[in-house]
Amino acid sequence: MSATSGILLDDVTLGYARHPAVHHLSGAIGSGSLTAVVGPNGAGKSTLLKGIVGMLKPLSGSIGLGNLTRRDIAYLPQAAEIDRSFPMAVYDLVAMGLWKRHGLFGGMGRGDSQRIGDALGAVGLTGFENRPIGTLSGGQTQRALFARLLLQNAPVILLDEPFNALDTRTVSDLLDIIRRWHGEQRTVIAVLHDMDLVRAHFTDALLLARSPVAWGPAHEVLTAENLFKARHMIEAFDPEAAICSRDAA
Numbered sequence: 001m002s003a004t005s006g007i008l009l010d011d012v013t014l015g016y017a018r019h020p021a022v023h024h025l026s027g028a029i030g031s032g033s034l035t036a037v038v039g040p041n042g043a044g045k046s047t048l049l050k051g052i053v054g055m056l057k058p059l060s061g062s063i064g065l066g067n068l069t070r071r072d073i074a075y076l077p078q079a080a081e082i083d084r085s086f087p088m089a090v091y092d093l094v095a096m097g098l099w100k101r102h103g104l105f106g107g108m109g110r111g112d113s114q115r116i117g118d119a120l121g122a123v124g125l126t127g128f129e130n131r132p133i134g135t136l137s138g139g140q141t142q143r144a145l146f147a148r149l150l151l152q153n154a155p156v157i158l159l160d161e162p163f164n165a166l167d168t169r170t171v172s173d174l175l176d177i178i179r180r181w182h183g184e185q186r187t188v189i190a191v192l193h194d195m196d197l198v199r200a201h202f203t204d205a206l207l208l209a210r211s212p213v214a215w216g217p218a219h220e221v222l223t224a225e226n227l228f229k230a231r232h233m234i235e236a237f238d239p240e241a242a243i244c245s246r247d248a249a
Helices: 045-053 090-102 112-122 138-152 168-183 195-201 224-235
Strands: 007-016 019-029 034-038 060-064 073-076 156-160 187-191 204-209 211-217
Touching: 007 045, 019 045, 019 060, 019 204, 019 211, 034 045, 034 195, 045 073, 045 156, 045 187, 073 138, 090 112, 090 138, 112 138, 138 168, 168 187, 168 195, 204 224, 211 224
Parallel strands: 034 187, 034 204, 073 156, 156 187
Antiparallel strands: 007 019, 007 060, 204 211
16 A cells, blocks of 8 residues: 555635635645545535545645545545446456556456455455446445455545445445555545434544535534534525635635
């Protein structure tokens, strides 16, 4: 695993077509931290992850990765962004996690089949190697994608709504993997909606409502007062408003 360092957000504004979705966010995500990004719908949570992984360029400010590169970041998008109709077997989907090791057109190396088998076993999908991904349930698909993340062996892992519409057992099993990553001092950042789950399993939380509301230890961030403030900020948001003056300056 590559050496890790913190992710520094310096007055970052992210958005689409010059319309900000995240405003003036500053702070540091510490190396080896376990951070939940929470907030109402439309708060900019997924946008923030896309900025960190490099899919979106900041409208202003900067995102510093220290001694990391974008290749050191493993990213799991929302389930809706996964094309399950693509004709691919589970084995091949999981094997994509080895691209960093071999390159896009590199062949399988010695021991890779064992690594893939071990990853499938870790998520409870032994025996599913030849199943088309289109035949998997939502929970099985997410397990396969976590197996792919295991093979990426990245020091930073971004998860966008990883537990959406999953059964309790699958959530529990995937949380075990996240705890394993945390124990290995990997940096894990997850967009989540279940506040009870965040309080129980995540050490830190960033509460967004397009602008930052609170950031710190999860039990200090997820107060009734802060959650009410976040809802109010989203409800008061004007989608037709011009870019804020600090951006326009």
